[in-house]
Structure formats: C-alpha cells, structure tokens
Amino acid sequence: MAQPQSWEQRAQEYSMYGFTDLPSVHERGTVVLTHGEGPYVFDTNGRRYLDSNSGLWNMVAGFDHRGLIDAAKAQYERFPGYHAFFGRMSDQTVMLSEKLVEVSPFPRGKVFYTNSGSEANDTMVKMLWFLNRAEGRPQARKVLTRVNAYHGVTIASASMTGKPYNEVFGLPLDGFIHLTCPHYWREGRPGETEQEFTVRMAKELEDTIAREGADTIAAFVAEPVMGAGGVIPPSKGYFQAIQPILQRHGIPLIADEVICGFGRTGNTWGCETYDFVPDAIISSKNLTAGFFPMGAVILGPELSDRLSAAVEEIEEFPHGFTASGHPVGCAIALKAIDVVMNEGLAENVRRLAPRMEEGLRQIMQRSSNIGELRGVGYMWALEACLDPASKTPFDASLSVSERIANTCTDLGLICRPLGQSIVLCPPFILTEAQMDEMFEKLERALNKVFAEVA
Numbered sequence: 001m002a003q004p005q006s007w008e009q010r011a012q013e014y015s016m017y018g019f020t021d022l023p024s025v026h027e028r029g030t031v032v033l034t035h036g037e038g039p040y041v042f043d044t045n046g047r048r049y050l051d052s053n054s055g056l057w058n059m060v061a062g063f064d065h066r067g068l069i070d071a072a073k074a075q076y077e078r079f080p081g082y083h084a085f086f087g088r089m090s091d092q093t094v095m096l097s098e099k100l101v102e103v104s105p106f107p108r109g110k111v112f113y114t115n116s117g118s119e120a121n122d123t124m125v126k127m128l129w130f131l132n133r134a135e136g137r138p139q140a141r142k143v144l145t146r147v148n149a150y151h152g153v154t155i156a157s158a159s160m161t162g163k164p165y166n167e168v169f170g171l172p173l174d175g176f177i178h179l180t181c182p183h184y185w186r187e188g189r190p191g192e193t194e195q196e197f198t199v200r201m202a203k204e205l206e207d208t209i210a211r212e213g214a215d216t217i218a219a220f221v222a223e224p225v226m227g228a229g230g231v232i233p234p235s236k237g238y239f240q241a242i243q244p245i246l247q248r249h250g251i252p253l254i255a256d257e258v259i260c261g262f263g264r265t266g267n268t269w270g271c272e273t274y275d276f277v278p279d280a281i282i283s284s285k286n287l288t289a290g291f292f293p294m295g296a297v298i299l300g301p302e303l304s305d306r307l308s309a310a311v312e313e314i315e316e317f318p319h320g321f322t323a324s325g326h327p328v329g330c331a332i333a334l335k336a337i338d339v340v341m342n343e344g345l346a347e348n349v350r351r352l353a354p355r356m357e358e359g360l361r362q363i364m365q366r367s368s369n370i371g372e373l374r375g376v377g378y379m380w381a382l383e384a385c386l387d388p389a390s391k392t393p394f395d396a397s398l399s400v401s402e403r404i405a406n407t408c409t410d411l412g413l414i415c416r417p418l419g420q421s422i423v424l425c426p427p428f429i430l431t432e433a434q435m436d437e438m439f440e441k442l443e444r445a446l447n448k449v450f451a452e453v454a
C-alpha cells in the first residue's frame, strides 16, 4: 500500500512557490503552516515560529485578531461579495473610500480599488496614461523609479521594480527608467557627505528629466522607505530635494505606501515620517492587516480632478477588477484602520521602535560582521558584511543571509534574507518580551553562521 505522503511532499509535488530559492527548499523541505496566535505561526509538526516578517509585511495585527475575524464574519453574513462597476458599489466601499480620504494627507481625493499592490501600481500607470492622452499629451508615458525599488510583479509594476531578476521576463518595458537607489551607506562616494549625496541624487533626476524630456514623463513613483529592496530609508532630505524638481516639471510624485502605510514607520503614512505630501498614494498589504487581498489607489485633489475631467470626456474609465471594492475586504479594511490607529497598534510601534533600534544596535556592536543597521519604526535591516570597515560583502556563493534566516527558522524565528541583509518587520502587536525573544534567537543565528563563514 502506498505510504501516505507528508504535507511537505504534497506541497512540493503540486504547488509552486513564488520567490523561493529551490535548492534550499529541496534541502530543507517546505514549512506548511496551519494557524497562528498573536505574532506566532504554527506548522503541521506543531512547531511554533515568531514571525518577525508579519507574514509578508502585512499581518500587522497578528494572526488571530478577534476584531478583524468578527468584522469579516459579520460582513460575510450581511453581503458576501459585490463589484464596483456599472454605477453600483457596496455601502462598505463607500465608507472605506471616505475613511481613506479622511486619513490621507489630502484635503480631498478619490479612491480606486484593486486586489493587490501590483495591480494598484498598474492601475496608477493606466490612470496617468489615460489622463495624459485625454489632455492631449499622449507621449507622457515614461515612469521614473529607483534601482532596488519594489512595486510588484504585474507587467507595469514589475517594470517599475528596480531588480535584475525581471530580466528573465524581458522586463522592464521600454520607458521605465530606474534612478540610483538613495542608499547613502552603499551608494555614497568616498568623502561625500550625506547632504552632498542627496544633492547628487537630485541632480541625477534633473539630468534625467532634461535627457528624456519632461513632456514624456508620466510620474515618479517611490516607496518612502524601500521595503523589499532591503529596508532602505531615503538619504537625509531626499524627498525635499526631489519634490520641487518634479513640481517644476509638472511630474506627479506617487508614494508607494504598500509597506509604509498604516503605521509601519510609526505614523499613518511613510510620507508623513519623511515630511512630504505626494500627489497620490498606493496602498495594500497593511490596508486589511493581511486579512483580505486588497489594494487601493488614493488620488490627491489635483489628480482626482484631472482624472474625473478625463473620465467625463470619454464617459467611462474602462478599467476595474471583478473584486474591486469587495465589501468583505472593505469591511475588514475599515476595521483594520480602526485597530491600527485607535487600538494602540501604531502607538506600540512608536513606543517600541527606539527599543527595537537599540536592541539591534547592541547586536551589531557585539558582532564583527554587521556593516549597517538601518530602518525606522518596525522595519529594520542588518546588513552582513565580511569587513564592515571597507564595506566588503561576503562572497555571494556563501549565501550568508539565507543561512542566517534558515538558522533562525530552526530556532523558531522567521526572518527574511534580502541580498546580504536580514530584514525584521514584526507585527505591530509585538511586545517587549517577544522582541527580546527575537533579539536572542537572531543573535544566536548570527553568531553561529558568522563563526562558520567569517
């Protein structure tokens, strides 16, 4: 009789993984998860892991938040699904849009819903292409982003993403231009101050606009803090340096707040933390605290007016997803915003962010192989380095960050390797004791791996 297959074997036989290093899965097997409690998840073998990545940045209220579960249940009872086409939409959609504009940095605005962050970025690009054509500027199609930016995986958002792995798809599409990553520690030149570096970033933008022609550019899109690029906060004064240049050339600044939005940096928005007001905001991930797939484009007043005028003219915006503005997603998002902003979650991030920074700084100081600690709020990265003084990385073939992350997993801590960095972005509910558990397991893993490779 055939042996019953394990969960690991069944997973590997029938399911595909996204963004997974296959050799390490073949060696280590698949972790199949069944449930969660607070910031912890449990696998089919009953092992518990502290998920210091909040799932994929999004499970900010943990894995069993009662209020969110109840909000979902109640809405499924009331009205389990509807669309937002043909002049109809659910009451929850109406309420969420009001709420999003209310909590946005905009005095007024309009919201369009998607199922993901990628689709929200593609939607933003289509909106700009649509309104530029309607305004008689069909050539204004180019999109400026930065190297290491992560904006998603659909065709436009993958083209916006500044990562080399998209070459396997023949992307980016033409007209998607990647500027230098504003990472002073890595990109700064010898002797260059951070202020001089920022000026150089602004000059590069100015030169790029001059070279390409301002009238061919539809937008500049940026995460306030780059997330999947390795938690890279902007260099000092970056947005203050670039925004006036964009404004002078009439190029909208779009903030991709999919990670930073709703509390990750300690404020409602990353743009608040970095003190700028964009022309539109892209939201997803935290929007529903990970309890429903949903994204949103939140347009500020000027883009709302221009898009509305363009739509009036053509009498339709021919775009939308079947589940755009799904009532259950909207009900969950309304609750998630309330939970994060009014039940002390964002407050917890603000209160404990200095403690998180300090704990990680001490780990860095006790190690000889951490080159940089960077981050803000509840998003941090430690960059492993063979020689921190000269910023010499480890040989890539050593897969140092993957080994650290795998060792953490063995110790019951989930964290993410990104390049040579280890990323920690725990749920906003993480307590002091849980933070100490994270520090302790992380340091044990770092010591073990550095002893093997350094």
Ligand SMILES: *Cc1c(COP(=O)(O)O)cnc(C)c1O
Binding pocket: 115, 116, 117, 118, 119, 121, 150, 151, 152, 153, 223, 227, 228, 256, 257, 258, 259, 284, 285
């Ligand atoms: C995750 C992410 C996206 C893409 O969101 P998906 O829901 O995975 O499509 C876009 N932008 C940023 C900044 C992200 O972190």
